[in-house]
Amino acid sequence: MIHRRLLQLAGAVPWAIVVLGVGGILISALHIGFAFTLATMIAAIVNDQSELLPAFLVLAGVAAARGGAIWVREILAARLGVFVRIRIRRRLLDRLSGVPIAERDAGTTAATVLDGVEGLDPYYTRYLPQLLVTCVVPAGVVVLVWAHSPVSGIVLAVAVAGAVLVPRIWDARLLGNGRLRWERFARVTSDYGEALQQIPLLRAFGATGRTASGFAAETNALRNLTMSQLRMSLVETALSALAMQLGIVLAVIATIAAVANGHAQAATAVLVLMLAREAFRPVQELGTNWHAGYLGLSAVDGLDRLFSTPLTAYGNHASSACHGAVGISNVTYRYPSTSSGIVDLSLTIESGEIVAVIGPSGSGKSTLARLLEREVTPHQGTITVGGIPLHDFTHEARTRSVVVVPQDPVLFAWTVSENLRLYRPDASDEEIFDAARTAHLHDVVSRLPAGYGTVLAENGGQLSGGQRQRLAIARALLSPAPVLVLDEVTAALDLDTERLVMESIAAASRTRTVIVIAHRQTACTHATRWVAMRDGRITVRGDGAPAARNFTSARGRET
Structure with missing residues (x-):
């Protein structure tokens, strides 16, 4: 046959x-x-x-x-x-x-x-x-x-x-x-x-x-x-x-x-x-x-x-974005067979800003991160990074322009240093140590049996949830991408560690645009602006860090 x-x-x-x-x-x-x-x-x-x-x-x-x-x-x-x-x-x-x-x-x-x-x-x-x-x-x-x-x-x-x-x-x-x-x-x-x-x-x-x-x-x-x-x-x-x-x-x-x-x-x-x-x-x-x-x-x-299966279509622009300005214009995306996603979303972020995105679960915050990472493609509207439409980048150029740290990061059964070098295989040992210190991970890794040469269990099984998140943060900090998206990356950290990590990230990202998706006020203290989302739309905007009442209001809407 x-x-x-x-x-x-x-x-x-x-x-x-x-x-x-x-x-x-x-x-x-x-x-x-x-x-x-x-x-x-x-x-x-x-x-x-x-x-x-x-x-x-x-x-x-x-x-x-x-x-x-x-x-x-x-x-x-x-x-x-x-x-x-x-x-x-x-x-x-x-x-x-x-x-x-x-x-x-x-x-x-x-x-x-x-x-x-x-x-x-x-x-x-x-x-x-x-x-x-x-x-x-x-x-x-x-x-x-x-x-x-x-x-x-x-x-x-x-x-x-x-x-x-x-x-x-x-x-x-x-x-x-x-x-x-x-x-x-x-x-x-x-x-x-x-x-x-x-x-x-x-x-x-x-x-x-x-x-x-x-x-x-x-x-x-x-x-x-x-x-x-x-x-x-x-x-x-x-x-x-x-x-x-x-x-x-x-x-x-x-x-x-x-x-x-x-x-x-x-x-x-x-x-x-x-x-x-x-x-x-x-x-x-x-x-x-x-x-x-x-x-x-x-x-x-x-x-x-x-x-x-239809693939995500990439363009021919082979250079990474030269700056971290992000433009989102009238973007709509719905997940298949559901009503969840984002609807007619518009947002402009200047290069070097730290923008907090808050809102109840299911409001579309993580969908925004997936759109920037091109995990999903908008049904309508455009997204630009560095003034260039996101869909015009090649796959490699996109990864050098936007890096997303997800809520539940994936770690491989490699050594710690190999996991950290995922975005930059040519990173030196000193650069790895600096990124780990910024994420307040260096001491944790130093206590492992072989330090940075320790082979992790499947998905980092010997690490706690907070340690896995910090390793993912350090890995992203090694990336040269001008846009860094943090999607609930401190949810597993205690408040003191979260404060220290976010302070270090803000200090290390002065020339980088940072989008912080969070449910807690302590993760957003260094934000220069904030937006609140609900049902896939931006409902409230503000300057500086969001106040506690903004999170209380979001939780009230969620219940």
């Missing part, structure tokens, strides 16, 4: 598939040559011919050549498989960086990128080349048999056609059900991954038993579906085997009948027996390779979904 989308994903490898196919035809030709030579030897033995040494030498030579050809094909297939997997995964990862946050499903994506792409290897390196072999070799063998026994050739042609076409009709049904199984498999994989990450939370709420029961039901349903697929596959295998065996038997019977009627020699029956097996060998291998590449075929919907 040729899938057009999978051929498109293969990209620049059709030549390799053709080479593998031609190699398979050569190997089949050697199989046929071996069978022909063996049949000739058997006929010579039956006829008491003594000169068998040349035939033995030819047989040995063909066997050696066949072994060498198979060895070369396997090496080429392995290299092609690696190339295809790397190429497709690279394209997928390049696209994933531009997929909007609302369109992401980490578990399903992981199943597609790992298991789905792995399943494409045998499809490209085994099934498609073997399909080319099956289109050529059986027809050639049928012609060869027909030349020695026309009746046997006709019988063999009908049997080969049945062995090739009937299972392919079954394959279409098998593939349709396989896609349903893949969707369920991807969903189970996603749920398992999410549950493994949240085991402490499940334990805290006593939900481990319920979750385990749910997974047991899901996996049992997946097992039943898999067994159903296996039963269908076994039926197809039985049909193919039946057609092959009947084809060989009927071809030999037809040849024996011809010999009995004097229309063919006895040696022809031996030759037909040998060649009939070679006519069905490519068909049998096609079925085997179909099942090997079945996982990749069933994952095609997931792959196609990832490749067809």
